[in-house]
Amino acid sequence: MTPRVLLYGATGYSGRLIAEEAARRWGNMASPTRSAQLVLGARNATELGRLCRKLKLEGLELALDNRTTVVRALSGFQLVINAAGPFALTAERLAKSALDARCHYVDITGETDVYRRLDDLGFIAYQRRLVVVCGAGEVSAASDVLVDGALQELKRKGNLNPSEVGAIRIAVPRLEAQSRGSARTAIRWVREQVPVARASSADPKQPYARLQHVPIGQLERSFDFGGKKGRCIASGVALIDVMSAMRTARRREVVARTIEVYMAMNAVERSSYQWAAIASPWLNLPLPLRWSEMLADQLPEGPSPRERERDRHTVLLEIEDARLQTVIDWQLDTPNCYDFTARSVVAVAKRILCATADEIDASLRGWRTPAELLDAQALLEASPNDEMPYPFTDSSLTRRKG
Structure with missing residues (x-):
């Protein structure tokens, strides 16, 4: 039987990109065969209908206000993808309903508080033989695969003992063009x-x-x-990559003394970032908070196809040993983070759907990070002349050290 997948938040910017990618990879109602039956979900029936007609996919109008109604709606699905931000309002509701309906759950949140709240659902998912993957998009999916691959590589070469990792540092450049949802997440950082x-x-x-x-x-x-970016000063930021790297290091039985995540900023951006942090008690008041959200709402919904094509993304990984000597210095260049997110989510969902019940029982059920569903070894073993494995197609890995 063809598995059914609900993509909730399909009418948002990232949701549409995921829907288009999934339709290309899995097929639609016009396809003679489909590897998965994708159904688009959203609150706005008008926008949803328009998108369903364009992609030749089924639609499901669904609000998350009533848990009983949501559980009933999800009962016919094997997996739910949540692309509906702000995730502080949708993730916990949809994840709990998915588990009650015996559905696997995948989302693309980058919000640290949401990640920590959903973490508590891991035990419930394990008991029910279900998989929960939080933060399956860029940057966390790419950085998690890098960390997993690097730790395996160091152990394989005999360059690593469990007590020898002094630091794991992940760094990303600033986004040249971002969606409204990304801007709202950035507002929460401060x-x-x-x-x-x-x-x-x-x-x-x-x-x-x-x-x-x-x-x-x-x-x-x-x-x-x-x-062209060259060497930049980066500031520590609140990204979920810290928490996924913690889990991956522990799974690989590596004790890392420090794990940090950075984003490159110019002098003006760093000053504004620090000033906003100082003013955060005032910015959290209802009026300033609404004003900042209104500013985010004035942004374009997201970068244009031309902007996405131009604005490729980079993830850096540095690992130091206990003597503070750099043993890993890797750079992963990927397509634009929104395009990579669509590919990554589709790859994670497909991996879950293709797993047998025995495989899920043995190694996948419960809370999982993206690296446990994506193949780090295939990425590391690809030669410069090979096509990179999906979802890292059109990506390149540069190993400056390690």
Whole structure:
């Protein structure tokens, strides 16, 4: 039987890109055979109908207000993809309903507080033999695969003992063009401190790093992004990559003393970022908060196809040993982060759908990071002349060290 997949938030900017990618990969109602039956879901019936006609896909008008109604609507699906932001309002509702309906759940959130709340659902998913993957898009999917591949590579070469990782650092450039949803997420950054992972050598019973928070502006570091971007100063930011890297390091039985995530910013942006953090108590008041959201609403819905084609994305990974010597310095260049997100989500969903019940029971059920569904080894083993494996098509991996 062809598995049924609901893409909720299909009429949003990222949702439409995911819908188009999934229709290309899986087929639509006009296809003689379909590897998965994709159904588009949204609250707005008019926009949903227009998109369904364009892509020749079925639609489901659905609000998340009533949990019983949502569970009933999801009962015929094997997997739910959530692309409906703001995820603070949709993720927990939809994830809990999906688990009640015995559906696997995948989303593209980049919001750290949402990630931590959904983390609590991992045990429920495990008991029900379901898979939950939070943050399956760029940047977290790409960085998680890099971290997983790098740790495996170091252990394979004998360059790594569990106690020898001093730091894992992930860095990304600023987005030249971003969607309204990304802008709203960035506004939330200045209302939160920066999450980092720190391990305490004073507690041998708890060797793995724990999540801590540092003030905005405290973490700054220089990274070489190569090409025209060159070396840039980057500031620590609140991205979920810290938490996915923590899980991946622990799964690989590697104790990392420090895990941090950075974003490149120019001098004006860093000053504005730090000023906004200082003013965050005032910015959190209803009137300033509404004003900042109105500014985000004035942005274009998202970058144009030409802007996406021009604005390729980069993820840097640096790993230091306990002596603070760099043992990994990798650069992954991917298509625009919105295009990569669509591919990554489709690849993660397909991997879950293709897994047998025994495979899910043995290694996939419960809370999983993207690296557990995407093949890091295939990425690392591809030669420069080979086509990179999906979803890393049109990407390139540069290993400056390691």
